Amino acid sequence: MKGMRCWAEIDLAALERNLALIRKSLPSGVRLISVVKADAYGHGIHPTATRLMQTGVDTFAVANVKEAADIREMGSGWPILVLGPLLAEEDQALLDYDLTAALSSQEELERFQALARKENQEISVHLKIDTGMGRLGVWWENALSLIEAIKQAPEIKLCGILTHFAQPSDSGFTKEQRKRFLSIIEQAKLEDEPSFLIHADNSSSLRSFENNSLFNAVRIGLLQFGIASPRGSLLGGLEVEPVLSFHSKLAMVKELPKGTSLSYDRQYTLKRDSRIGIISAGYGDAIPLHCGNRSNGLIQGQSYPLIGRVTMDQTLIDLTDSRDEIQLGEKVTLVGKQDSREILLSTLAEDAGTIPWELLCSITKRVPRIYRTKRE
Numbered sequence: 001m002k003g004m005r006c007w008a009e010i011d012l013a014a015l016e017r018n019l020a021l022i023r024k025s026l027p028s029g030v031r032l033i034s035v036v037k038a039d040a041y042g043h044g045i046h047p048t049a050t051r052l053m054q055t056g057v058d059t060f061a062v063a064n065v066k067e068a069a070d071i072r073e074m075g076s077g078w079p080i081l082v083l084g085p086l087l088a089e090e091d092q093a094l095l096d097y098d099l100t101a102a103l104s105s106q107e108e109l110e111r112f113q114a115l116a117r118k119e120n121q122e123i124s125v126h127l128k129i130d131t132g133m134g135r136l137g138v139w140w141e142n143a144l145s146l147i148e149a150i151k152q153a154p155e156i157k158l159c160g161i162l163t164h165f166a167q168p169s170d171s172g173f174t175k176e177q178r179k180r181f182l183s184i185i186e187q188a189k190l191e192d193e194p195s196f197l198i199h200a201d202n203s204s205s206l207r208s209f210e211n212n213s214l215f216n217a218v219r220i221g222l223l224q225f226g227i228a229s230p231r232g233s234l235l236g237g238l239e240v241e242p243v244l245s246f247h248s249k250l251a252m253v254k255e256l257p258k259g260t261s262l263s264y265d266r267q268y269t270l271k272r273d274s275r276i277g278i279i280s281a282g283y284g285d286a287i288p289l290h291c292g293n294r295s296n297g298l299i300q301g302q303s304y305p306l307i308g309r310v311t312m313d314q315t316l317i318d319l320t321d322s323r324d325e326i327q328l329g330e331k332v333t334l335v336g337k338q339d340s341r342e343i344l345l346s347t348l349a350e351d352a353g354t355i356p357w358e359l360l361c362s363i364t365k366r367v368p369r370i371y372r373t374k375r376e
């Protein structure tokens with residue numbers, strides 16, 4: 001990668017294969033809502049959404065109207081669900097960009113009704129139910145009266161209903177959330193037509209997706225990008241592949257004597273005479289601050305430890321145990337494969353004390369995204 005100090009490689013064919021696997025794992029007729037908030041989890045919304053459109057996702061979901069407008073400007077036709085609550089000043093965007101809002105409250109309903117009446121247009125919503133996340137959505141025990149109010153509002157088209165799991169790893173609590181959600185749907189006697197979407201599952205709850213229940217859609221974010229936890233628990237038993245890898249280059253190598261302390265705060269002291277490499281990327285790019293002394297980098301298929309504190313523009317790597325001389329400019333892989341070795345993004349996140357979602361969101365503008373588009 002000439003002219004780049006670091007870069008993220010994004011394999012759109014892998015994204016496509018992951019989507020196919022996810023789709024195959026679902027009962028037929030279950031719709032796939034592709035969650036592409038936060039610039040498609042750092043993968044870049046335009047190339048990612050374009051490929052997803054070709055791959056045939058049914059609906060996109062994003063966090064806010066700005067993200068929704070970005071997708072709408074790429075083409076009409078795909079339903080776009082805005083998951084986050086709108087600020088009143090954003091309501092008009094629902095009509096301007098033909099979006100569906102996730103509605104949580106009576107206040108929102110009244111706002112949308114007033115706007116729909118004023119513009120003489122219909123506004124589409126999915127009703128969000130809080131079954132135990134304690135964040136967005138109407139609390140499930142208060143949901144029926146809001147559903148009645150929506151049914152009484154001719155300007156508002158109720159196209160779906162959703163809830164969000166707080167802790168998919170806790171099967172007992174997730175089951176309880178499903179039960180609360182389904183009890184509301186049954187009591188409310190909601191429209192029984194296939195285009196009405198009933199959805200709760202995200203990537204990590206997919207394993208417990210209930211076949212033959214009322215659920216007819218899933219909302220998948222992380223899994224489509226092929227990201228697993230180190231224990232594979234987010235994989236849903238699927239052989240998805242990582243879409244993104246992150247690489248940098250070796251900018252400098254120097255010999256330092258035993259006892260030298262490294263980098264800011266001098267947290268690390270060399271225990272032996274050492275050969276230290278300087279990687280041309282830091283937390284100003286994507287390498288998390290707290291992965292120093294914990295994570296590794298791959299060079300020529302070998303693994304070497306990152307040492308000292310990560311800085312904004314540089315990261316140190318201990319090359320003392322390298323057998324051959326490593327050339328300056330050599331590729332250093334922080335996430336991804338070299339020969340038989342692989343560093344998973346979820347491992348780097350865990351090393352840094354964070355989660356894959358946050359790590360993806362912290363790949364900065366300074367990092368060029370290089371797209372591999374070839375289908376095999």
Ligand SMILES: *Cc1c(COP(=O)(O)O)cnc(C)c1O
Pocket residue numbers: 035037083164201202203204219220221222223
């Ligand atoms: C982000 C988000 C998702 C997707 O979650 P993943 O764990 O990335 O699959 C689904 N639903 C809601 C409401 C979200 O905010």
